[in-house]
Amino acid sequence: MNQVKEAKKPLQAERNADKPESQVKAMWEALKTNKAAIAGMYLILILTVVAVVVWASELMGMRILPYDPNDSDLSQSFVAPNSQHWFGTDQLGRDIFSRVLDGTKISLFVGIAAVAISMTIGVVFGSIAGYRGGKTDTIIMRFMDMMLAIPSILLAIAFMAALGKGIDKAIIAIGLVSIPEYARIIRGSILSAKENDYVQAARVIGNNDYSIIFKHILPNVVSSIVVRATLGVSSAILDTAALGFLGLGVQPPYAEWGDMLGRARGFIFSAPYTLVFPGVAITITVLAFNLFGDGLRDALDPKSRLR
Amino acid sequence: MLLEVNHLKTDFKLKKGIVHAVNDVSFGIEKGEILAIVGESGSGKSVTSLSVMGLLQEPGKVVDGEILYKGEDLLKKSEKELQKIRGDQISMIFQEPMTSLNPVYRIKDQIIESIMTHMKLSRKEALARTVEMLKTVGIPSPGQRANDYPHQMSGGMRQRVMIAMALACNPELLIADEPTTALDVTIQAQILELLYSLRERFNMAVLLITHDLGVVAEAADRVIVMYCGQIMEEADVKSLFSNPMHPYTLGLLNSIPRIEDESGERLYMIKGMVPNPLHMPQGCPFSDRCDRCMERCTLEMPELKEVGGHKVRCFLYNQEAGKEADDR
Amino acid sequence: MQMIKYMIKRILMLIPVLIGVSIIVFLIMRVFSPDPAPIVLGEHATQQSMQEWRLANGLNDPIWLQYVNYIKDAMTGNLGTSYYTKAPVTQEIFSRFPATIELAIAAIIFASLLGIFLGVVSAVKKNSIFDNGGRILALIGVSMPIFWLGILLIILFSGTLHWLPSTGRLNPLYQPTQITGFYLIDSLLTGNMNALVDALRHLVLPALALGMYSMAIITRMTRSSMLESMSQDYIRTARAKGITNRRVIRKHALRNALIPIVTVIGLQFGSLLGGAVLTETVFSWPGIGAYTVNCILKSDFPVVQGVVLLVAVVYVLVNLAVDIIYAFLDPRIKYAKKEG
Numbered sequence: 001m002n003q004v005k006e007a008k009k010p011l012q013a014e015r016n017a018d019k020p021e022s023q024v025k026a027m028w029e030a031l032k033t034n035k036a037a038i039a040g041m042y043l044i045l046i047l048t049v050v051a052v053v054v055w056a057s058e059l060m061g062m063r064i065l066p067y068d069p070n071d072s073d074l075s076q077s078f079v080a081p082n083s084q085h086w087f088g089t090d091q092l093g094r095d096i097f098s099r100v101l102d103g104t105k106i107s108l109f110v111g112i113a114a115v116a117i118s119m120t121i122g123v124v125f126g127s128i129a130g131y132r133g134g135k136t137d138t139i140i141m142r143f144m145d146m147m148l149a150i151p152s153i154l155l156a157i158a159f160m161a162a163l164g165k166g167i168d169k170a171i172i173a174i175g176l177v178s179i180p181e182y183a184r185i186i187r188g189s190i191l192s193a194k195e196n197d198y199v200q201a202a203r204v205i206g207n208n209d210y211s212i213i214f215k216h217i218l219p220n221v222v223s224s225i226v227v228r229a230t231l232g233v234s235s236a237i238l239d240t241a242a243l244g245f246l247g248l249g250v251q252p253p254y255a256e257w258g259d260m261l262g263r264a265r266g267f268i269f270s271a272p273y274t275l276v277f278p279g280v281a282i283t284i285t286v287l288a289f290n291l292f293g294d295g296l297r298d299a300l301d302p303k304s305r306l307r
Numbered sequence: 308m309l310l311e312v313n314h315l316k317t318d319f320k321l322k323k324g325i326v327h328a329v330n331d332v333s334f335g336i337e338k339g340e341i342l343a344i345v346g347e348s349g350s351g352k353s354v355t356s357l358s359v360m361g362l363l364q365e366p367g368k369v370v371d372g373e374i375l376y377k378g379e380d381l382l383k384k385s386e387k388e389l390q391k392i393r394g395d396q397i398s399m400i401f402q403e404p405m406t407s408l409n410p411v412y413r414i415k416d417q418i419i420e421s422i423m424t425h426m427k428l429s430r431k432e433a434l435a436r437t438v439e440m441l442k443t444v445g446i447p448s449p450g451q452r453a454n455d456y457p458h459q460m461s462g463g464m465r466q467r468v469m470i471a472m473a474l475a476c477n478p479e480l481l482i483a484d485e486p487t488t489a490l491d492v493t494i495q496a497q498i499l500e501l502l503y504s505l506r507e508r509f510n511m512a513v514l515l516i517t518h519d520l521g522v523v524a525e526a527a528d529r530v531i532v533m534y535c536g537q538i539m540e541e542a543d544v545k546s547l548f549s550n551p552m553h554p555y556t557l558g559l560l561n562s563i564p565r566i567e568d569e570s571g572e573r574l575y576m577i578k579g580m581v582p583n584p585l586h587m588p589q590g591c592p593f594s595d596r597c598d599r600c601m602e603r604c605t606l607e608m609p610e611l612k613e614v615g616g617h618k619v620r621c622f623l624y625n626q627e628a629g630k631e632a633d634d635r
Numbered sequence: 636m637q638m639i640k641y642m643i644k645r646i647l648m649l650i651p652v653l654i655g656v657s658i659i660v661f662l663i664m665r666v667f668s669p670d671p672a673p674i675v676l677g678e679h680a681t682q683q684s685m686q687e688w689r690l691a692n693g694l695n696d697p698i699w700l701q702y703v704n705y706i707k708d709a710m711t712g713n714l715g716t717s718y719y720t721k722a723p724v725t726q727e728i729f730s731r732f733p734a735t736i737e738l739a740i741a742a743i744i745f746a747s748l749l750g751i752f753l754g755v756v757s758a759v760k761k762n763s764i765f766d767n768g769g770r771i772l773a774l775i776g777v778s779m780p781i782f783w784l785g786i787l788l789i790i791l792f793s794g795t796l797h798w799l800p801s802t803g804r805l806n807p808l809y810q811p812t813q814i815t816g817f818y819l820i821d822s823l824l825t826g827n828m829n830a831l832v833d834a835l836r837h838l839v840l841p842a843l844a845l846g847m848y849s850m851a852i853i854t855r856m857t858r859s860s861m862l863e864s865m866s867q868d869y870i871r872t873a874r875a876k877g878i879t880n881r882r883v884i885r886k887h888a889l890r891n892a893l894i895p896i897v898t899v900i901g902l903q904f905g906s907l908l909g910g911a912v913l914t915e916t917v918f919s920w921p922g923i924g925a926y927t928v929n930c931i932l933k934s935d936f937p938v939v940q941g942v943v944l945l946v947a948v949v950y951v952l953v954n955l956a957v958d959i960i961y962a963f964l965d966p967r968i969k970y971a972k973k974e975g
Contacts, residue, residue: 146655149947151909154927158660158939161931162668234778241780242913246928261783265917268801272790279783287778294774362874386880394877401875406868410967411890420886421876456966472876 027223030299037295043288051105067095069102070253078271087277090264096274099255100281106256107285110171110249111237115229117175118236122182123225127213129183130190141187144180152177153242160248170249174239178232185228189221223300230293234286241282257282308375309512310359310480311335315372317351317358326584328354328367330536336480336512341503343515343527343544345559349581351536352516356482359514360399361389376480395425398473402485404465408457414441415453418472425476440471443508444501463494470501477509484516499526520563524548532556535582535592538611541618552619554597591621599623638962645955649948654706656947657940661702664936665694671934675718692718705940714944715937717930724941728923732945733816734804735922738914739907741838742846747900750850751889754857754896758865759884769854776851781910785844785917792840800837802919809833845914849903856899860892867891894964901957905950 031037057064067085072092081088087096129140147155159173193199194217202216243249244258245265252259257278264274317329329351336342344352357363359374361381374381376397381389393399401407409417415437422433434453441449444467457465466486473481483502487495503526506513515527523530523544530547532540532555540553551557561575579596582588588595594604603622611620672685672694680688689695693704708715714724757769793801800806804818809830811821819838822830864870865888873887874880912924919925923942930938962968 142651142655146652146659146947149652149656149950150659150943151906151912151946153909153912154931154943154946155659155663157912157928157931158663161934162663164669238780242782245780245782245913246916248932258780261780261786265786268786268789269794272794275783275786275790279780279786282783283775283779286780287774290774290778360875362871390877390879392877393875399875401868401872403868407872409869409873409887409891411965420878424876424878458967469872472872 027296027299031295034295034298036291037299040288040291040293040295043284044292047104047108047285047288050101051108054102055105065095065098065101067098069094069098069255071095078267078274080271081273088271088273090260090274091267091271096260096277099260100257100277102255103257103260103278103281104285106167106250106254107237107240107282110167110174110240111233111285111289113171114174114178114236114240115232117172118178118232119182119225119229121175122179123186123218125179126183126186127190127218130187131194131209131213131217137187140183144183147177147180153239156239156243157246157248160243165248165251167250167254170240170243173243174236177239178235181232182225182228185224186221189224190217193217193221223296227293227296227300230289230296234289234293237282237286237289308335309338309340309377310514311373311375312355312359313373313375315355315358315374316370317354317363318368318370320366320368321585324585327536328584329358331372332533332536332538333372334531334538334541336514338479339506339510339512341506341513341515341526341528342531343517343523343529344531344533345517345520345523346533347518347581349535349584350533352518352533353484354536355533356399356484356514356516360393360397360482361386362393362399391425394421394473394478395476396478397480397482398476398478399482399484400466400469400473400486402488404462404469404489407469408465410457413454413456414460414468418453418468418475421472422475436475437471440475441468443474443505444468444471445497446471462490463497466490466494466498467501470498470505474505474509474511478511480512480514481506482514482516485518486515487522488517488519495522496525502526520559532559535584535587537592537620538618539593539620541611542616546616550615550617552614552617552624553621554599554623555593558596558598638959642955642959645951645958649951652947652951653944656943657706657709658702660940660943661705664931664934664939665701666698668934671718671936674934709944714941717938718935719933724937727926727938728941728945729816731921731923731926734920735908735911735915735924737817737819738838738841738845738920738922739904739911741842742907742910743849743900743904744846745842746846746849746853746903750853751857751896753850753854755861755884755889757854757858758861761862766858769858773851773854776847776854779847780913781844781848782913782917784847785841785914788840788844789917799840801840804834804837804921805830806833841914841918841920844917845907845910848910849900849907852903853896853899857892857896860895861888864888864891890964894961897960897964898957901953901960904953908946908949 053064072094073089074093076085076089076093077091079085079089079093085095085097087100089095090099125140125144129137155177156173159176160169163169163172190213199212199216202212207215240249240256241258241261244256244260245262247259247262250256250259260278261275264271264278267274312335313333315329315332316327319326319328332351332355334342344355346352354363354367357367358369359381361384363369369382372382376392381392384392408414415434418437418440419430419433422428422436423430426433426436428436438449438453441453446452446464446467452460452464457468460468470486481502486502487498490498499522502513502515505511513526515522517523527544529543530541531538532547532553534555540547540551540556542550542552547556548560551560555577558575558577562577577596578598582592582595588605590606591597591600591604591609594600597604601622607622609620609622609625611618612624614624672688673680676685676688693701696704705715712725716723717727720727753769753772757766760766789801792799809822809827811818811827811830812825814821814824818834819831822828822834865884869891870883870887873883878886908924911920911922912928914920915922915925916928923945927939927942929935930942
């Protein structure tokens with residue numbers, strides 16, 4: 001009995017040293033000095049505000065955007081950018097500026113929701129593989145490797161073909177294809193965490209496997225997951241746009257940037273402006289998450305910060 | 308005088324302030340002489356050697372003084388002119404033989420590169436010279452080992468390769484920066500022996516940088532003791548060991564373990580730690596650790612003075628304090 | 636000898652990968668996807684004709700038997716026939732594959748050369764205008780959708796400047812005699828200079844669009860890898876030898892930095908095959924990518940399965956090639972251990 005108590009002491013000390021809060025605090029300190037990351041953070045904030053305001057006003061039946069994003073007026077089609085229509089109008093006479101703003105909510109929502117799916121499933125599988133090891137590990141990770149051998153866009157397209165079109169299906173398809181990345185990260189972190197003294201100690205005092213994973217290991221790999229997820233949002237947004245561009249993703253009446261580009265593609269020479277602004281919107285959004293994610297990663301890894 | 312360093316000052320400009328890593332250091336090396344610079348880490352001994360080589364990296368910079376090699380100031384030479392001298396007339400070996408060789412090239416290619424940069428030889432002749440050099444530094448079956456990659460050799464062997472590379476172009480001055488620190492004790496002795504014998508054979512001068520007085524005793528002709536970027540004492544090796552003057556030198560000597568010492572006393576240690584280079588004590592930099600610190604030491608910086616064949620920077624040996632020195 | 640043993644081992648590992656990949660595709664396209672009969676035959680097909688079609692294509696068998704049959708056929712090199720063209724899948728694929736490979740190779744060459752160059756300049760002139768400019772370019776490169784970059788390139792170089800063609804692979808007038816299917820090689824072999832120039836002109840924009848993302852990734856990797864290797868002791872040794880800075884950077888720093896860069900280039904080549912799907916769509920490039928998307932949408936299962944298997948083979952072989960190049964670049968690596 002005495003021995004058990006003694007084992008618990010160093011355990012507590014270890015845990016305090018690595019406490020998630022202090023980790024977060026240290027990350028924030030490092031992040032604050034990184035101008036690019038802060039710029040990315042503000043961009044994400046602005047985009048989120050735009051998305052939430054547009055969405056809320058739509059729910060409340062108010063019109064905040066200059067035009068209804070889905071209101072077509074064929075007499076007004078292909079108006080070049082002017083003071084009325086800042087970004088011009090598309091083939092159906094819809095105001096591109098309003099549609100681009102409206103599209104923010106779809107891209108952010110799909111991006112974040114897809115990451116939530118891949119992260120959850122990836123974390124579960126990665127944890128099991130890393131913690132159990134042996135055959136379970138081999139089977140899970142081999143399966144993940146196979147998925148990586150198929151280009152993710154082809155895989156997503158195949159999922160879309162199986163599931164059908166639509167926003168919910170796009171989220172699932174995009175979410176499913178990036179599971180392996182998360183599983184790999186988690187598994188790697190767990191394999192190294194498993195060797196740590198405090199996990200060994202937790203085993204000695206007889207904690208069961210799942211409580212060890214959730215209480216002791218996951219809190220310590222949280223930061224690397226957060227980094228991966230932030231960068232994951234940017235690739236999920238790119239994938240969403242790609243599916244939309246191919247006509248497979250989010251369907252009308254939702255305004256989605258990739259879909260807008262796909263539908264305007266035929267007018268590339270006659271009305272090139274229809275193809276500029278949705279692309280700018282995608283690039284800025286993806287850039288924002290990349291800047292912030294890179295900043296987080298550098299803040300986590302002091303070695304890379306020196307560069 | 309082969310090399311003459313006068314009032315060398317090297318600064319590191321950091322965000323938190325300027326560190327005077329080398330602060331007004333002057334010394335000279337004669338042809339064929341082995342001069343050792345001894346000091347703890349952070350004493351500025353390595354920075355001095357890198358300053359001479361012109362290999363300082365940002366944020367380090369020589370801000371004052373001159374480095375005369377055969378009467379010409381190296382600090383006034385262009386990078387191109389320096390490249391002609393480096394590896395040819397002045398060459399250098401480093402502390403870490405494990406990482407100082409490029410892991411992706413065979414050792415012969417690394418030595419040949421040096422030879423062909425400075426000597427007008429064909430590749431074949433350069434290879435022959437390489438094998439000869441490897442033999443000179445005592446590498447068995449040099450013709451074969453020349454084809455090895457660095458990772459296939461032990462630390463001692465690699466340091467021999469480094470020496471072969473440094474000597475390949477017959478330099479007149481070899482700078483050896485802690486050449487034995489990373490090696491086993493037995494290997495250390497071998498490498499020192501080698502340096503000593505090569506010095507005679509090639510009649511080159513050696514600037515030996517080390518923290519180890521044992522190494523100094525074994526190899527050097529003359530010794531400079533550095534502390535916090537300044538020279539504390541300079542003397543020929545015999546005189547330094549038989550009659551150390553500066554309290555810091557004394558402290559270093561007393562902290563060497565001796566086998567013949569059976570008194571059972573605990574090993575002497577200099578109290579305290581090297582001061583933070585950004586917050587140097589006022590007056591003598593050693594004042595806060597010195598057993599014989601006087602009030603004056605904490606206020607003024609002593610000069611480096613010639614006393615009884617030594618040069619020493621301590622108020623104990625200044626005229627006013629001369630009495631006290633005799634009492635010792 | 637060890638190397639050959641290792642290679643054989645790695646190539647044998649292809650077998651489980653191919654089995655796994657084919658199961659994944661089988662699950663998605665045959666188990667979870669809707670019945671292909673009405674899609675292939677059209678909405679107006681009769682129940683009976685659909686039933687006959689299913690029977691003819693073995694779709695009425697239990698699903699495990701379908702898979703076993705597929706694998707059995709595949710082992711004899713028979714990947715089935717397209718539901719639409721009735722042509723053998725192998726023929727469908729190999730008539731289009733060279734176009735994709737040509738595009739992907741052009742893109743990876745562009746991405747590697749420019750990426751390594753920018754990364755080295757960035758690292759050597761750290762924190763200068765070049766460095767910051769290069770890093771911003773790399774950031775934008777990874778943030779732009781491939782297809783949008785393609786569209787911008789077309790708007791600029793075809794629509795506005797009229798310098799380069801916007802679609803297709805070659806003006807049919809110049810069609811070289813088919814030897815390898817790679818137009819650049821074929822036109823060189825036959826000495827058809829018009830075809831060579833025209834094929835190159837068609838290749839420039841799609842290769843730029845496809846390679847930009849990889850270029851950005853390679854730039855970043857090169858920069859950090861160069862910074863790492865430039866801080867190593869052997870660089871100081873090299874400088875102490877008195878060799879020129881240029882030589883220190885090229886022969887010593889870059890040579891060591893290349894080891895991780897090669898890995899990234901290999902990974903990027905794998906991902907280019909995915910990016911080709913979008914690039915080919917934008918530029919109407921007659922390759923396998925755009926065609927596969929079509930086949931997925933039209934439920935042309937045998938073709939999709941064939942393409943995915945082929946891509947998986949390429950993926951594994953590229954990884955193997957990377958490992959082999961690795962061994963040449965880094966003499967410390969030996970493939971005596973299992974899986975290296």
